[in-house]
Amino acid sequence: MPKLKLPAPPSNPLTSPKRPGKEYGPSGPLGHAEEAGVTAVDWIDERTSLSGGLRWGMFRKVPKGTNWFYTLGSSTMFAFLSQAVTGVFLAMYYDPSATRAYASIQYINNEVFLGEFVHGMHRWGSSVMVILIFLHMGRTFFFGAYKYPRELNWVIGVALLVMTMTMSFSGYLLPFDQRSYWATIVGVNINGTGPLVGPYLSEFLRAGPYFGATTLSRFYAIHMLMVPGAIAALMGFHLYLVAKLGTTAPPWVKAEAPEKLREDKVTVDQ
Numbered sequence: 001m002p003k004l005k006l007p008a009p010p011s012n013p014l015t016s017p018k019r020p021g022k023e024y025g026p027s028g029p030l031g032h033a034e035e036a037g038v039t040a041v042d043w044i045d046e047r048t049s050l051s052g053g054l055r056w057g058m059f060r061k062v063p064k065g066t067n068w069f070y071t072l073g074s075s076t077m078f079a080f081l082s083q084a085v086t087g088v089f090l091a092m093y094y095d096p097s098a099t100r101a102y103a104s105i106q107y108i109n110n111e112v113f114l115g116e117f118v119h120g121m122h123r124w125g126s127s128v129m130v131i132l133i134f135l136h137m138g139r140t141f142f143f144g145a146y147k148y149p150r151e152l153n154w155v156i157g158v159a160l161l162v163m164t165m166t167m168s169f170s171g172y173l174l175p176f177d178q179r180s181y182w183a184t185i186v187g188v189n190i191n192g193t194g195p196l197v198g199p200y201l202s203e204f205l206r207a208g209p210y211f212g213a214t215t216l217s218r219f220y221a222i223h224m225l226m227v228p229g230a231i232a233a234l235m236g237f238h239l240y241l242v243a244k245l246g247t248t249a250p251p252w253v254k255a256e257a258p259e260k261l262r263e264d265k266v267t268v269d270q
């Protein structure tokens with residue numbers, strides 16, 4: 001049988017193949033930097049296939065009529081991330097001891113570089129997050145987004161709301177000044193009046209029968225470790241469901257009948 005002739009080998013097998021619309025190989029330092037970035041991302045993607053998941057989550061079809069109100073969920077998430085970042089910096093200087101907490105806050109405000117700014121961002125940011133979460137909840141309620149098949153996302157949202165309020169409540173005690181001390185005593189006592197679980201809840205929050213030094217540690221642990229972790233986990237699940245189910249169209253946007261059905265309707269009407 002006659003042997004087929006082998007094709008000629010490429011002139012330089014080490015250079016990468018030409019990308020559509022690009023010159024052969026990277027040109028200039030910027031081109032090399034871009035190529036290096038693409039190569040690094042490709043390297044990770046080849047071993048993890050993460051880009052598939054990212055594409056699934058990010059490049060979604062959105063319903064007609066999607067408007068600025070749909071950004072309230074992402075804004076709430078951004079507020080949470082800002083709280084997490086500023087909180088980490090505050091934790092570097094804050095001392096959760098009943099005798100030193102107040103002084104450590106004074107130190108953050110008066111001595112630490114940008115301390116007052118970061119503290120202010122965290123303090124005002126908590127109110128921003130609470131306002132945004134209520135606006136987002138209002139949007140999902142008035143657009144009917146809590147209905148089938150998104151009931152579970154609504155329930156997760158309610159848990160996120162409770163935890164956000166818990167963050168505000170537990171954070172309020174941390175400066176340990178007169179206002180935060182007495183306001184928290186009132187808040188814990190109100191919790192104690194709740195049916196059945198009330199007394200247990202207030203005892204848990206006080207870390208005992210009386211408001212004492214360990215109460216501050218208890219609030220600090222709730223504020224720093226317990227709740228933020230749970231919020232991050234639930235937020236992940238909330239966003240997974242948003243990507244899986246898609247978002248609801250505004251109630252004033254009517255679904256358009258497909259072309260075929262429209263033709264059938266015209267035929268029937270005649």
Ligand code: HEM
Nearest residue numbers: 070073074076077137140145154157158160161242247248
């Ligand atoms: C930490 C708090 C929260 C974050 C970060 C968050 C984030 C998001 C994001 C990014 C979306 C996509 C669409 C949009 O932004 O409107 C969304 C949708 C949704 N959220 Fe939230 N959310 C939070 C709290 C809540 C609360 C408190 C509720 C209600 C009790 C809720 C119920 C829903 C529902 C039902 C949807 C689906 C909306 C639709 O299909 O149009 N979320 N959330």
